[in-house]
Amino acid sequence: MLSIRTAQGMSFSLAMGRGPGLGAMTLLVLSMVAGACGGAAPPAPAPNVLHIGVDLPITGREARAARPALNGIRFFVQTHPTLDGFVVALTTTDDAGGGWANPSRGAANVQGFLADSNLVAMIGPFDSAVARKEIPIANVAGLAMIAPATSNPCLTRNVFVPRLLNPARTEITCKSAGLPAASDLRPAKNNNFFRLTTTDELQGAAAADYAFSKLHVVRAAVITDHEVYGQGLADAFTARLASLGGTVLGQLDLDPKNPDASEFLKSMKGEGTQGIYYGGSTRGGGCVVRAEMKAVFTNAEATPFLGADGIAQDPACIKAAGDNSAGIYATVPIVDADTRAGAGATIRDFKAAFGSTADYGPYTMVAYDATAVLYAALDAAIRDAGGRLPERAKVTAKLAQTAGLAGVTGTLGFDAGGDTTNRIVSLFEAIGADSRAPWKLVDATDYSARLPY
Numbered sequence: 001m002l003s004i005r006t007a008q009g010m011s012f013s014l015a016m017g018r019g020p021g022l023g024a025m026t027l028l029v030l031s032m033v034a035g036a037c038g039g040a041a042p043p044a045p046a047p048n049v050l051h052i053g054v055d056l057p058i059t060g061r062e063a064r065a066a067r068p069a070l071n072g073i074r075f076f077v078q079t080h081p082t083l084d085g086f087v088v089a090l091t092t093t094d095d096a097g098g099g100w101a102n103p104s105r106g107a108a109n110v111q112g113f114l115a116d117s118n119l120v121a122m123i124g125p126f127d128s129a130v131a132r133k134e135i136p137i138a139n140v141a142g143l144a145m146i147a148p149a150t151s152n153p154c155l156t157r158n159v160f161v162p163r164l165l166n167p168a169r170t171e172i173t174c175k176s177a178g179l180p181a182a183s184d185l186r187p188a189k190n191n192n193f194f195r196l197t198t199t200d201e202l203q204g205a206a207a208a209d210y211a212f213s214k215l216h217v218v219r220a221a222v223i224t225d226h227e228v229y230g231q232g233l234a235d236a237f238t239a240r241l242a243s244l245g246g247t248v249l250g251q252l253d254l255d256p257k258n259p260d261a262s263e264f265l266k267s268m269k270g271e272g273t274q275g276i277y278y279g280g281s282t283r284g285g286g287c288v289v290r291a292e293m294k295a296v297f298t299n300a301e302a303t304p305f306l307g308a309d310g311i312a313q314d315p316a317c318i319k320a321a322g323d324n325s326a327g328i329y330a331t332v333p334i335v336d337a338d339t340r341a342g343a344g345a346t347i348r349d350f351k352a353a354f355g356s357t358a359d360y361g362p363y364t365m366v367a368y369d370a371t372a373v374l375y376a377a378l379d380a381a382i383r384d385a386g387g388r389l390p391e392r393a394k395v396t397a398k399l400a401q402t403a404g405l406a407g408v409t410g411t412l413g414f415d416a417g418g419d420t421t422n423r424i425v426s427l428f429e430a431i432g433a434d435s436r437a438p439w440k441l442v443d444a445t446d447y448s449a450r451l452p453y
Contacts, residue, residue, distance in 0.1 A: 050086035050389060052077075052374065053113035053122035055106055055134070057096035064315075066096075066126050068361030069148050072368035073123055075350050076375070083375060084382040086389070091119060095130055106130035110137045121146070121378065121395050123370050128152035128229075131193070135185040139192045142393035146374055147195040148367040151203070151309065151333045152229070154179040155193060156417040160228075164243070164453035165201050165236040172235070177228050182417065192396045194418040196334070196366050196373070196409070198425060198447070200229065203308040203331040204236025205452040206425035206445040207277060210329065212244045214443065215304050217275035221268035222251040223261055225284025225310075233279030233308050240452055249273055259285030265296040275303060281310030287320035287328075294324040301327040309333060312428055313362060315435035328430040329442070335409040336426040336441050337365035343408040369407040376405060423447040 054073055056066040070092065077088055091113065095106035106125050113119050114137070121144040125131050128150045135155065138145050153160055154174035158181035161172040174181040186192070211217040222238055224230035231253075238248045249271045252264040268276075276293065278286040290305045297303040305328050311317040312330035321328060337343045343365060350368075351360060377398035381390035384398075403413035403421070413421040424446050428439035 047087045048085055048389070049118055050083065050088050050378070051091050051116055051119035052088065052371075053110075053116075053119050053124070054090050054092045055095050055109045055113075055122060055124035055130075056092075056126050057101040057130075058092070058094045060096035060099045060101075062096060062101055062126060065149070065361055065363055068359055069126065069363040069367040071354055071359050072148075072350070072364035072366070073371045075353060076368050076371035078353070079349075080375060083378060085387060086382070091116065095125060095127075101125070101127040101130050103130045103133035107133040107137055110134045110143070114138075114141050114143065118389065120144075120381075120390060120392050121374055121399075123148065123367070123374065125150065128155060131155050132180060132185060135193050136187055139186045139188045139190075142188070142391070142396055143192060144374070144377070144392065144396040144399050145193045146370045146399065147193070147197070148370045149197055149334070149363050150195055151197045151200045152179070153199040153201060153232070154182060155185070156191075156195070156199070156419045157182050161201055161232055161235050162453040165205060165239045167235060167238045167242065167248075169239075172232075177232070179228060190396075191400065191416075191418050194373075194399055194402075194414050196370050196412065196420050196422070198333045198420060198423045200232050200308070200333065201236040202423060202425050202445075202447055202452070203333055204233040204277075204279070205240040205447075206331050206427060207233075207306045207308065207329070208237045208240035208244065208246070209445055209452070210427050210443050211275055211277070211304065211306055212241060212246050215275060215329075217241075217304065218246045219272050220246065220248050220275045220277055221264070221271075221273045222248050222277045222279065223264070223286065223289055224251070224253050224278070225259075225280025225286060226253040226256060227280060227284060229310065230278075230280030230284065234277065237277045237279065237306075243452075248277075254280075254285050254289075256284070259288060260292070261289045262292050262296070265289070265293060269296055273303075276305050278305065278307040278311070280307070282314045282317045282320065284310070286311055287314075287317035290321040290328060291324050300324050303327065304329055306330065313439045318430055318433060318435040318437075321430075321433075323433050325430050325433045329427060330430075330439075331425050331427050332362060333425055334362065334366050335422065335424045336362070336444065337409050339441060339444070340409065346408050365408045369409050369412060372407055373402055373405060373412055374399070377402065421448060423451070
């Protein structure tokens with residue numbers, strides 16, 4: 001048995017393939033002698049192979065973030081090529097096909113994984129809409145899924161917005177929000193889906209915490225892209241700001257056909273708004289709103305514009321905001337590994353192996369950790385199987401038991417629903433109008449010990 005400790009301090013034991021004992025060595029020598037006399041040596045036995053599926057949008061609109069995540073997975077496997085006598089091989093699929101992530105493609109990819117009897121778990125997907133299609137298929141087959149980047153609350157529970165993060169002080173169920181509840185996604189009545197990102201309502205809360213305590217925003221206005229994702233963010237921001245002592249003066253849901261907020265912004269300026277929160281994505285028109293603010297607010301940079309991972313670190317957002325990009329802040333539901341001292345060695349090793357700056361991104365080390373967590377579960381399942389390839393359901397059961405595992409991004413574990421217990425939201429600031437410039441980390445809110453509701 002070989003005890004493995006990775007550069008960031010994570011450790012677990014991997015069973016080494018048994019080497020030849022004295023008798024076996026004698027047979028080996030005799031075989032070599034026979035070969036020297038003209039006989040052919042017997043072929044080496046084929047190695048045992050264990051497959052891990054990977055489904056990410058590695059082409060198309062999200063490839064900028066998804067490919068670096070894939071690189072994190074690949075890097076872990078490259079540095080840990082075997083596990084308990086099995087050669088680990090990735091089966092990588094693309095659910096985008098050159099465009100946006102496609103739920104139907106994702107579902108077909110999972111069906112392909114299930115046809116491979118050596119494939120015992122999967123990493124992915126990257127998008128909540130894809131996850132909603134994939135989870136039921138994988139659940140029936142007992143296939144474990146661990147996602148590095150999905151944050152919709154309804155993937156893991158039946159409540160979309162908790163009571164204390166809804167301005168009306170009533171919980172919003174997934175069904176009332178127009179989404180299937182987590183229980184509806186699990187026909188087998190057990191959980192097979194796990195993730196290392198925290199959930200969207202914590203993004204809205206973290207933005208309110210930062211706006212109130214660091215930017216001194218007491219009076220805010222809220223704009224959404226009229227989508228469920230944006231509405232949930234807006235509700236959480238509004239309720240959290242109110243609980244801190246602030247006020248949301250008004251809310252606008254953008255018209256998708258004409259996302260013009262100019263008149264609303266003028267009205268909110270007259271009411272004394274000190275900042276704007278936008279719930280939605282770049283393609284929903286939010287960053288155009290930031291450009292519109294320049295003509296309304298005298299010192300636009302001093303009137304912050306906050307959002308979530310739908311705009312964070314997105315070059316298209318900066319292009320849309322133009323020369324009013326300074327003063328944009330956005331949350332992401334993950335740990336920023338670059339700020340963790342214990343992650344430095346792993347990140348340096350990764351960059352030495354992968355060369356290009358485009359190969360590394362915000363989700364690289366999260367995906368690396370997802371692979372590490374899966375390895376630890378596989379190790380335990382293989383041991384229980386007596387060194388044989390484990391059943392898929394056994395791998396799922398071991399993943400559910402993950403707790404206190406030291407990873408690059410922190411101490412890793414899951415709650416009963418499959419959500420990460422490392423509930424950290426990072427907040428970044430755009431530093432100017434250059435769409436290629438990296439955003440600066442300015443804050444991180446840790447809700448691991450206490451949730452804001």
